[in-house]
Amino acid sequence: MDLAERLDRLGTETAFAVSAAAADWAARGNRVYPFHLGDINLPTPANIVEAMNEAIAAGKTGYCAAAGIAPLREALATNIGSDRGIEVGPANIVVQPGGKPVITKFIQTLMNPGEGVLYPNPGYPIYESQICYFGGRLLPYRYHETPTGFGIDLDQLRELAPQARLLIYNNLQNPLGCESSAEEMAEIAALAVEHDLWVMSDEAYFEMRYSGTSTSIASLPGMAERTVILYTFSKKFAMTGWRLGCAAAPVPVAEQIAKLNTNDESCTTHFVQAAGVEAAILAELERRRDAAIDALAAVPGVHCAKPEATFYLFPNVTEAVARTGFDTVTDFATAALHNTGVSFCTRHHFGSAQPEEREHYIRLAYSGISAEDITEGIGLLAKWMASA
Numbered sequence: 001m002d003l004a005e006r007l008d009r010l011g012t013e014t015a016f017a018v019s020a021a022a023a024d025w026a027a028r029g030n031r032v033y034p035f036h037l038g039d040i041n042l043p044t045p046a047n048i049v050e051a052m053n054e055a056i057a058a059g060k061t062g063y064c065a066a067a068g069i070a071p072l073r074e075a076l077a078t079n080i081g082s083d084r085g086i087e088v089g090p091a092n093i094v095v096q097p098g099g100k101p102v103i104t105k106f107i108q109t110l111m112n113p114g115e116g117v118l119y120p121n122p123g124y125p126i127y128e129s130q131i132c133y134f135g136g137r138l139l140p141y142r143y144h145e146t147p148t149g150f151g152i153d154l155d156q157l158r159e160l161a162p163q164a165r166l167l168i169y170n171n172l173q174n175p176l177g178c179e180s181s182a183e184e185m186a187e188i189a190a191l192a193v194e195h196d197l198w199v200m201s202d203e204a205y206f207e208m209r210y211s212g213t214s215t216s217i218a219s220l221p222g223m224a225e226r227t228v229i230l231y232t233f234s235k236k237f238a239m240t241g242w243r244l245g246c247a248a249a250p251v252p253v254a255e256q257i258a259k260l261n262t263n264d265e266s267c268t269t270h271f272v273q274a275a276g277v278e279a280a281i282l283a284e285l286e287r288r289r290d291a292a293i294d295a296l297a298a299v300p301g302v303h304c305a306k307p308e309a310t311f312y313l314f315p316n317v318t319e320a321v322a323r324t325g326f327d328t329v330t331d332f333a334t335a336a337l338h339n340t341g342v343s344f345c346t347r348h349h350f351g352s353a354q355p356e357e358r359e360h361y362i363r364l365a366y367s368g369i370s371a372e373d374i375t376e377g378i379g380l381l382a383k384w385m386a387s388a
């Protein structure tokens, strides 16, 4: 058959062939232990599924804006910006059917045929496929084993950088599972600035970590204006099959990516986007909860459990009230407001106290305050308590 010649340059995810072989082996009655899957065998959280059902019932089944619906772009801007400590507005966000389309759209928007693209190898196979497909020059950079995992061969990267126009960087790496040290990331950012490279930061696994915090290369000096972030709901919310993600990019690039959306898929499924708003809001609230719990741990005389639901904390402040010498938790709350500006309700706002109650509690709602203000405010409370 006479197919288009460029298809000779299109690669694929050969890992899917491993799935087929395993499925075939299982179909013949054999036990298979599936370590080949990059999918998640956990359900999408129920509230996200409910939000999607409600969106369908509400008729959100037609076309919508190519760049994404406004509430989702706003929620993603807040979420991506605050998690990474960078300024992101809705105009920077272009919703996509998954994270993967960001790879092709980054290349289509910023690479001319013949231009060099640095990309990780071993790495996610779609990078190589798309660079080849659009006629770019492959500039793979390698990793070496370190005592704690893998590191990028910076000498090789330095040597190749003058030939490149684009750099693909996948920190929290598939398949290596590794993460750049602060020094390695700073070195890569410096190279990108020095050689005026456009960078795609594939952050598919930004939130998938068991300790510590992730850093985005976009937050380093000189990087926000040259970086397109690949963001996806797939792994973070166990939504691989829903196909929802976005590009977070400088506005002129975002506008071109939105134009590609119009050409390719018109828009990402409307009701899936509506469910994404629910998911993005939850992620932000989780961040605030964690910020509040961390900050409260440093306040003398305060104890608080870490709830898995709602957006309220109900810390026990019995010892704190005693330390500050107040008779009632109401006086404690008033003094806290006047000394630190931190304002909260107390147990007494939630029904009459029972006669046997001896402990004092306050209620902190974190739905209307940013994670940064949570840390700052509770920090002031800690200082005040320490001096009491």
Ligand SMILES: Cc1ncc(COP(=O)(O)O)c(C=O)c1O
Pocket: 038, 097, 098, 099, 100, 101, 124, 170, 173, 174, 202, 204, 232, 233, 234, 235, 240, 244, 245
């Ligand atoms: C490094 C990396 N980038 C991007 C993707 C694509 O994710 P999505 O399912 O959101 O398209 C994956 C998926 O496995 C990945 O491992």
